[in-house]
Amino acid sequence: MCIAVFLWRSHPLYPLLLFLNRDEYHNRPTEPLRRWEDGEMVGGRDVVGGGTWLGCTRHGRIAFLTNFREVCSNPNARTRGHLPLRFLQSGKSPTEFAEELEKEFDQYNGFNLVVADVCSQVMVYITNRPPCANSSLVREVSPGIHVLSNANLDSPWPKCLRLKEDFIKLLAGSKGGEFPMKKMTEKVMMNGDKDDEEAKLPGIFQPEIEFNLSSIFIDFQRPNGRYGTRSISALSVKCDGEVCFYEKHLEGDAWKGRTEEFTTQTRNI
Known part of the structure; x- marks a missing residue:
């Protein structure tokens, strides 16, 4: 399902x-964070679909994805994990990519996709599940703090509000200085608090499932196996690139960490 604050x-x-948590079945084959074979991409890989939930390139392109929580889905729909890859591997601007993707929205189950080019300082939010009939499917992301879970960007789900509040506290504590990324992820992304009041839950799934999905860090047993937070990511870009x-990330029952560092480069056109 996933949740991100940025x-x-x-x-x-x-x-x-x-900061982004990837929630998935524990038995789904996954490759952890690494540099991809093309020498350009950096991120984890979903072995089943071949795509990713969060990736970036050495030229400052970034994309991340969450699924939209809904009861019904099309088993024959195209895999959503390819959407971040398509942007990262394309030469299109975030806006151009979004305009191209709009023509294919009906081929996918519900998704939220954020694509950005930090060199041009443009970030775009894309969804094929607008909050209402007249809402835009594509919009530029404004400066500030945003939370994205399994509803529209900045939807006021209780877990999203908790995450934003914790993130704001960390920002205040840093006083504009550098961030200890590893410590920060543990403070805000491993919060297992759940919502006891059924009225606060989105009410899309059965109450028991909604209750277990109501925490930022998720871990519970579903009929198809153990489900929950498989990886916790922190991505930072400084002004100097x-x-x-x-x-x-989880390997079996053990948590392991990896870090990739590089400086963004200007793409030659």
């Missing part, structure tokens, strides 16, 4: 700070 163009040192991509 700060965009609102910090003196970091044009982008992003320095990128730090940290991932804490």
